[in-house]
Amino acid sequence: MLYLAYYFPPSRASGVFRARATANHLAEAGWDVTVYTAPREFFEKYLKNACDPSLEETIDPRVTVERPAMSYYHWEKDVRQFGKLRRNFPTLAATMYNLFQSKVFPEHYLTWIPQVVKRALKAHRKNRFDLIVATGNPFASFAAAQFLGKRLGIPYAVDYRDSWTFNQFTEKLKFPESSKAFQWEAKVLRDAAEIVFVNDGMRQWHIDRYPYARDKMTVVPNGWEPELFGDQEFVPPVKDRPLRFGYLGTVTSYLPLEELFDGWRLARQHPLLQDAELAIHGHLGFFPHDAAPLLERLPLEEDIGVSYAGAFDKASAKSVYNETDALVFCVPGARYVTSGKVFEYMASGKPIVSVHRPDIAAVDVLTDYPLWFAGSELTAEHVAKSFIAAAEAAHDLDRDQYQRAVEHAHHYTREATLGPWEQRLRSLVEEAR
Numbered sequence: 473m474l475y476l477a478y479y480f481p482p483s484r485a486s487g488v489f490r491a492r493a494t495a496n497h498l499a500e501a502g503w504d505v506t507v508y509t510a511p512r513e514f515f516e517k518y519l520k521n522a523c524d525p526s527l528e529e530t531i532d533p534r535v536t537v538e539r540p541a542m543s544y545y546h547w548e549k550d551v552r553q554f555g556k557l558r559r560n561f562p563t564l565a566a567t568m569y570n571l572f573q574s575k576v577f578p579e580h581y582l583t584w585i586p587q588v589v590k591r592a593l594k595a596h597r598k599n600r601f602d603l604i605v606a607t608g609n610p611f612a613s614f615a616a617a618q619f620l621g622k623r624l625g626i627p628y629a630v631d632y633r634d635s636w637t638f639n640q641f642t643e644k645l646k647f648p649e650s651s652k653a654f655q656w657e658a659k660v661l662r663d664a665a666e667i668v669f670v671n672d673g674m675r676q677w678h679i680d681r682y683p684y685a686r687d688k689m690t691v692v693p694n695g696w697e698p699e700l701f702g703d704q705e706f707v708p709p710v711k712d713r714p715l716r717f718g719y720l721g722t723v724t725s726y727l728p729l730e731e732l733f734d735g736w737r738l739a740r741q742h743p744l745l746q747d748a749e750l751a752i753h754g755h756l757g758f759f760p761h762d763a764a765p766l767l768e769r770l771p772l773e774e775d776i777g778v779s780y781a782g783a784f785d786k787a788s789a790k791s792v793y794n795e796t797d798a799l800v801f802c803v804p805g806a807r808y809v810t811s812g813k814v815f816e817y818m819a820s821g822k823p824i825v826s827v828h829r830p831d832i833a834a835v836d837v838l839t840d841y842p843l844w845f846a847g848s849e850l851t852a853e854h855v856a857k858s859f860i861a862a863a864e865a866a867h868d869l870d871r872d873q874y875q876r877a878v879e880h881a882h883h884y885t886r887e888a889t890l891g892p893w894e895q896r897l898r899s900l901v902e903e904a905r
Contacts, residue, residue: 473503473897474592474620476606476613478581480509480537481527483519485758486722487633489812490670491607492531493697493886494631499534501894506536506595508588518547520760526785530700540587545569546580578653581610588616596624602901604628611636611653614660627665627900631692635674640808641726661685665900668692668893671833673807690896693837695889696815696881702790704821706874709797714747714777715863717825718796720789721754721813725762726804728850729769732827735855737776744863749777750800753784753792793820797866802827803834810834818881821874823862827855837884843869843877 475498477491491507499505515523531537545565548554558565572582595601603626606617614630621628637653638645647653661667661682667689669675679686723729739745752770756763771778784792793799793816801824803811810833817824818841826838826846838844845861847854865873882888 473498473505474595474601474604475505475507476588476604476617477507478510478584478608478610478613480507481531482512482523482525483510483515484522484524484527484755486812487607487609488527489697490631490633490694492527493695494605494607494890495535496530496532497886497890498894498897499532503894505534506538506601508538508540508591510584511539511541514542514544514547518544519758522758524785538591540584540591542581542587543583545583575652577612577615577656578647578651579610579612581612584610585612585616585619588613589619592616592620593623601626602904603897605631605897607631607633608636609634611656615656618660618663621663627904628663629666629668629897629900630660630664632667632669632674632678635677635808638677640674641805643806643808658682661688664688665904666690666896670694671808671810671836673833677808690893692893693884693889694810694812694815695884695886696819697886698819700789701793701816701819704790704793704819704878706821706871707794709867709869711867714749715744715866716795716797717748717750717800717859717862718792718798719750719752719754719800719802720784720792720796720817721811722758723752723754723756723766723770724804725757725766727802728804728827729802731850731852731855732800732802733771733776733778734852735827735859736778738852738856739859739863740776742860742863744867745859747777748863749779751779751781751796753781755783756780789816793822796820796822798823798825798862800825800827801834801838803832804828805832807831807833810837814838815881815884818877818884821877821881823865823869825855825858825862827858841877841880842873 475495479485479487480491495505495507604617604621606613608614617628636657637647669691672691675689675691679689736750756766770780772780799817799822801814801817803809806829814834814837823843829850830848843865845858847858
């Protein structure tokens with residue numbers, strides 16, 4: 473299998489965990505997996521704080537990882553690193569770049585495609601690929617998969633971690649209808665052997681737009697990794713200290729932070745929460761320039777128990793969960809948003825406070841989780857009630873409640889979610905022979 477996953481360890485992007493788990497699961501199932509991902513310097517030099525070196529250590533040693541080169545035109549700001557054309561004729565270079573974006577493929581990762589194709593064609597001549605799987609974003613991987621699938625005469629599957637042509641947070645199209653993006657998406661879905669999405673809302677949106685590909689569209693939910701998360705044990709509630717709530721994950725501008733903190737202020741009027749703490753664990757945005765405006769939205773100067781604990785690597789996640797009594801599931805968007813973090817939250821066996829719109833896709837996963845607390849509206853009042861209910865649950869948590877919560881989470885281990893997909897991928901290869 474050739475697996476096209478631009479974001480892959482050491483990247484810490486949220487989609488990395490699905491890509492890493494997929495490669496590892498397929499290798500464990502007997503596939504010979506070769507991953508093409510971004511050059512290391514893209515994460516280390518151009519995204520700067522976007523690396524988690526500990527993740528590389530979790531890649532199955534049977535997985536071959538290769539890093540085709542690319543141009544960094546969009547990201548390079550150092551004039552000393554500009555190419556000859558850009559140094560001497562910057563306006564012409566910009567015009568040509570924008571022309572390629574509008575007329576060829578509207579994505580800055582376009583320059584990754586040529587080297588992916590070149591390397592894959594050479595590798596295929598030496599040791600034939602049976603199948604190509606591409607995960608997006610970015611969707612340059614989909615375009616490369618489509619080209620290689622047609623050129624080599626082998627099936628390919630595409631995995632939508634995110635949506636390509638519409639914004640799942642705002643539910644608006646990302647491109648004008650005349651954009652090449654829609655033409656490329658239609659072509660990719662027409663020729664794909666299998667198309668998977670992280671939830672049914674996203675699958676249904678694409679069915680409505682591309683009905684001819686309906687029978688090839690399925691759902692492969694996200695999940696959690698027991699080998700990363702570790703074995704969790706029931707710890708009786710500690711009642712001689714303030715309750716500790718925690719948000720774990722990347723803080724982005726899309727999060728409903730105002731509703732979260734307004735609800736927290738109201739909740740702290742309750743006796744159980746008067747001295748409670750709310751720690752924010754994670755990176756502030758995906759890029760260095762995101763941090764300052766996001767930090768301003770955290771009420772750290774108020775005396776309401778809110779603190780920013782900073783980022784943590786995956787290897788430290790278990791200890792962060794262990795020191796937290798209840799978790800805050802604060803996510804943006806609407807019916808197309810599941811989030812990968814929710815599965816890990818459930819695996820902790822701790823009470824979960826939902827701070828999001830009531831119709832997001834994650835609700836389908838959380839509905840049967842016995843320690844889930846959510847309001848029917850995204851308002852400060854409903855958030856406060858959820859905080860109070862979760863505080864009471866954390867204060868009185870017993871082993872039976874904990875066990876039922878963990879049992880629900882085990883329906884969403886990566887093995888459980890990826891197993892049926894691996895069997896379908898195997899069938900695609902058999903049918904193509």
